[in-house]
Amino acid sequence: MVAAPAAVPSPALAASPTMAEHHWSDVRLAVATYSLRKFSRDQAIDIIKGLGIRYVNVKSFHMPYYLSKQELTAARQEFEKAGLEIVSGGNISLRKDDEADIKYHLEYAANGGLKTVVCAPLHTNLGLIEKHAKRLGLKIAIHNHGPEDEYYPNGKSVIDRVKNMDPLMGLCYDVGHASRTGVDVIEEIQMAGDRLHDMHVKDLRSFDDKGSQTEVGKGKIPVGKIFMTLKKMRYPGVVGLEYEINADAPQRGMAESFAYMRGVLDGQSA
Numbered sequence: 001m002v003a004a005p006a007a008v009p010s011p012a013l014a015a016s017p018t019m020a021e022h023h024w025s026d027v028r029l030a031v032a033t034y035s036l037r038k039f040s041r042d043q044a045i046d047i048i049k050g051l052g053i054r055y056v057n058v059k060s061f062h063m064p065y066y067l068s069k070q071e072l073t074a075a076r077q078e079f080e081k082a083g084l085e086i087v088s089g090g091n092i093s094l095r096k097d098d099e100a101d102i103k104y105h106l107e108y109a110a111n112g113g114l115k116t117v118v119c120a121p122l123h124t125n126l127g128l129i130e131k132h133a134k135r136l137g138l139k140i141a142i143h144n145h146g147p148e149d150e151y152y153p154n155g156k157s158v159i160d161r162v163k164n165m166d167p168l169m170g171l172c173y174d175v176g177h178a179s180r181t182g183v184d185v186i187e188e189i190q191m192a193g194d195r196l197h198d199m200h201v202k203d204l205r206s207f208d209d210k211g212s213q214t215e216v217g218k219g220k221i222p223v224g225k226i227f228m229t230l231k232k233m234r235y236p237g238v239v240g241l242e243y244e245i246n247a248d249a250p251q252r253g254m255a256e257s258f259a260y261m262r263g264v265l266d267g268q269s270a
Contacts, residue, residue: 026231027265030055030087030238032200035254037061038247041075045082047251051258057088057118057198057240065108072112087238088198090118090172091143097125103132110136116197116237118143118172123151126161126169133168141172141197146180146210154178155188159195170195174242175221176202180210186222189229196235200242201226203257213245215253217260224264231268 031053036044041062048056056079063075079086089112092105102125109117116139121129133140142158152158155173162169171192175185189196203219205212216223230239239261243254 027227027235028055028238029053029258029261030057030240031254032057032059032240032242033062034059034091035241035243035250041078045079045084047254048084049082050251051255053258054083054085055238055240056084056086057090057200057238058086058112058114059090060092063089063112065105067108067112069111072108076113086112086114088116088118088141088172088240089114090141092117092119094119094121094125094129097122097128099128102128106132106136106138109138115139116141118198118200120145120149120152123161126165130165130169134166138168139197140169142170143172143200144174144178146174146177148210149177154181154183155185155192156183159192162195167194170197172198172200174200174202175226176200176204176213176242179204179207179221182207186225186229189226190233193233196233196237198237199230199235199239201239201261202242202244215245215260216241216257217264223261224268227261227264227268 031048033044033056036047044062063072067075076086089109094102094105106117118141120143129140142152144152144154144158147153155171155178158171173189173192173196178185178188201216203214203216203221205214205219207220241254241257243250243257245253
C-alpha cells in the first residue's frame with residue numbers, strides 16, 4: 001500500500017449524518033480516487049466517507065495491479081464495509097499493443113469487481129481490448145485527456161473510434177480536459193449517448209490554461225447544464241470528481257466542489 005501523509009478529514013469537513021445518507025438517484029456523484037493519490041487506502045476510505053459520497057472510481061494507488069484475486073476481493077470489501085460502492089476503476093493506460101498486457105490489466109479489473117474500466121489505450125489495440133472486454137463482461141470507458149493527448153483529446157475522438165464496435169466500448173468523458181479543445185461539452189455528452197459509460201468532472205478558470213483548475217463552481221464549466229443534460233438522457237453512470245489540486249491536502253477543495261454540485265442538484269429538484 002502506498003505510504004501517505006497522516007492527514008485525515010477534519011471534523012469541520014466531515015459530512016453530517018443527513019448528508020452521508022443522501023444520494024441523488026438522477027445524477028450520482030462519485031470520487032475518483034486519483035484525487036487521493038497521496039493517501040493510503042484506509043485514509044482514502046475515511047475521506048470519502050467524510051465527504052458523504054457513496055460511489056467510487058478506484059485508482060491503482062488504492063487497489064494495486066499486482067494484488068492477487070483474493071487480495072483484490074479483500075481490498076474491494078474494505079470499501080464495501082465502509083458503505084462505499086466501487087463502480088469503476090482506472091485510469092489504466094493500456095498504451096501497449098500487446099495482448100498479454102491488455103489481458104493482464106482487464107483481468108485485474110474483473111478480479112477486483114470493476115465492472116467499468118476507465119482507460120487510455122492506443123488506436124491500434126482497440127480490437128484486442130474489445131475482445132477481452134466481451135470475454136470478461138467489462139465496459140470500457142476511454143478517457144479523453146485534452147489537447148496534449150494525440151489519441152483522445154475529447155469525446156468525439158473516442159466516439160469516432162468505437163461507434164461501430166461492441167456497445168461495451170465507450171467513453172469516460174472528462175469535461176475539463178475536453179473543454180480545453182474548444183468543443184461544446186453539452187453537444188459531446190449528447191453525441192456520446194449510450195456509449196457514455198463514466199464521467200470525470202473538474203473545473204477551470206480558463207479553457208486556455210491547464211493549470212487553472214479550481215474547485216467545481218468557481219470556474220467556467222457549465223455544471224448545471226451538464227447535470228440537466230444527463231438527467232434528460234437518463235445517464236446510468238456516475239459523475240466522479242477528479243480533483244487534481246493540492247494533492248497533499250485536497251479535502252477542503254473536494255468538500256467545496258461537492259457542496260456546489262449538491263447545491264446545483266438541489267436547485268434543479270426544487
